[in-house]
Amino acid sequence: MKFINGIELSKRFHFECIEPLISRHFPDLRYASALIGPGSEVLGYDTIMSADHDWGPRVLLFLQEEEISKVDAFIQCLESNVPDEFYGYPIDSKQTVITSLPRFLKTKLGADISQGLQPIDWLTFPSQVLAEIVGGEVFRDDTGQLMSVRKQLQYYPQDIWLFLMASTWNRIGQEEHLALRAGYVDDEIGSSIIASRIIRDIMNLCFLLEKRFAPYPKWFGTAFKKLDCANELMPLLLNVQFAQTWKVREEALCLAYEYIACKHNRLGITDRIDEEVTLFYDRPFRVIQGSKIAQTIAKSITDPMIRKLNENRLIGGIDHITDNTDFRLINQWCNSENSTQRNILRLVFDKILE
Template identity: 25%
Template sequence: RTGHLEHSAHYASALAGYAQACYMAGRLQDAVSGYEHALSVIEECYGRNTDYYHTTAANLEAAKQALHKRMPSSHKTQESQEYQESQESLKSQHSPKSSESQQSSEPHYMAESGASSIPAISHHISGLALSRAFWNDLGKPLLAGAYSAYQGRIAAGLVGYGSECFGFDDEFSRDHDFAPRFCLWLTDEDYDAIGAQLQADYDVLSRDFTVDEQGKPHFAGHGSADSNALAASQSPLTPRAQGEFRRDGVFRIGDFFERITLFREAPAQNDYASWLSLDDATLATATNGQVFADPLGVFSKTRQGFKFMPEDVRLSLISRRLGMMAQAGQYNLPRMLQRDDGAAAMLSIHEFVNATASLVFLINEPVSVGYLPYYKWQFAAMRKLSHRMATRLAGVCEQLEDILRLSSAACFGGAGFGEGGKGAKPAAEHIIATVERICSDVVDELLREGLTESHETFVEWQRPYVEDHIKSDASCLHSL
């Protein structure tokens, strides 16, 4: 759960193993809960017609029978209630937005926004979960039918533009471009053969879905008849999600990545200038989301190529980020505060925060953690990374947020909080101290990784040490 890998088959294996241990220890309710959760993940990953599913289902039935035999008849009603409560507790633990969903069972929409609202859904459904259900219920049968000859060659998933591709969407994301959708990625040869017809067949798939009492979406009547189902329609599409900018449907693999990055595949490892032309947000968009199926492997290989940033490029970017951190945060910010130029000081904070956030992702290596997304989701991504096991510089996110909270008081004397000028000095001192603490933490991390031999905390002076590790003599990789 910490790594946000709840949709992985390995997660199902862990759940099933835990359930077996609970069964052997006599913790039968926990065993039943574990097996049921494992089954739901197995069905999501592989469907029901597999030995994996049937074996786990048999184990679940054995656990249920053992639990039923153990319960005295006088306690069965009470045990049944306790079991139901344990299931609800388990669901809340595995929901990424459990704390928010408990606060309010229905999303709130602002009438004054003018946005067309989606019918209220009693459970928040993430765009990725909705996409996966749409694929499982309607996408797979479509390919298995008219396109069975190509089924083993077509990749499916949800990657690219949209907050749902990052897993950061919530009920407020439904006011535009919200709809059940997935992408189908084909080789050039296959697209020429079936692309147009497959797109036409995709377009006529029903987008109407129901949500059962467990919050699971179902398409085309797959929900149970007695479920507390609610129909939902798609929100209006903005021009940026239509026509040549569409975000779902059928794509040539090369076209899909070219629309995002201007490259049909990742630049060569020695094409340093091309790699440096790709900013963090662009690379994040090209490598986010989930791939539901890729039997041929071409799409996944192409997507992964954008994660394999050349080491020399990574080191060059780390050096650049250190330069901006020193210039904006350690040098210009104190000077602008001394000059009482609040606007310039605020921009200095902005540059320092952006450079530091990017550096944190680069230090943790994009092939493992991806890239920093664009500004709207920058801190959502940093918080998620900070809670990941073994994250380097995990405490930096909280310190950056602390700086931003105090920035108005430091730069404008707290005028926005009715403080007049009295809040400026302590806030400014705290921000400057926090900047220095972050830079010190970064130097400690560079020392741990063997990227420097210096303890100098003015991070501009760390750049030559980092760049000494760049093997190429390409001028674009080195600072003056």
């Protein structure tokens, strides 16, 4: 059986099965159909290996809120009329999710975006989740609401974009000399670990500079290779990763710092940042002074709340604060009694803003 990527398979499933079925049994229904949300196929990274679990012909059906009462009838209709297989792939009717758009977004983001988003709300959204919402493909959208939401969430607002870049440079500034200091006392493994953290920050900067949402770790490197800068930057990062001594590691890091600083300046979005490495005080370590770069970028932020957040603690968003998978799903801890668990993270920001 020839492998069909998930987006194409689900598109066929919509047009050949779902849409005719709805037209026949629910002819007046206005709805949206898409493949978005979790799943490697949504980001276009699925392979034949992906088909071993939680994969197959499926769509998300978005009904109007007043039509949600028909969900049970929909499910019965699907179970009674959809074939057991589609292009050789088994169909699991449970994988076709039927919901409303506000409910879906509340589950993914923990926020009702129809009420508007405050800039700080964006800092609570993992980039993976945003990638899942704007990724994939929409097959039908009778009201245009789904496309409107995807446009609204297409990328960070300008001030959040700048704040996240400044925060990432600040992270580099906090650790760039530590990778070299560890190596200087013959702690090469410690130096390598810190350098790997810096590599991740540099890669995150690249996603930000090219206005792409970075995916979670499984696809982070795969997505990075698709960026415009990857061909030039990847060899430098690999040299950092595989360096056996801190001096070799330092040389590769310096070249990577200078490359990414030049890439930032070419955008012309802030005052010019320093592109050349310098010595760290009187020590024999070369650094890019990431924290100074962070403050240069932050000067271009105009939103009062985000400016104050920068002045008090330049901690970035949820992806900067933690790489704990369960915590980054904090917005999905919702239940019918309490749908505001993301306020745990908001409390952190509110405390900083005091």
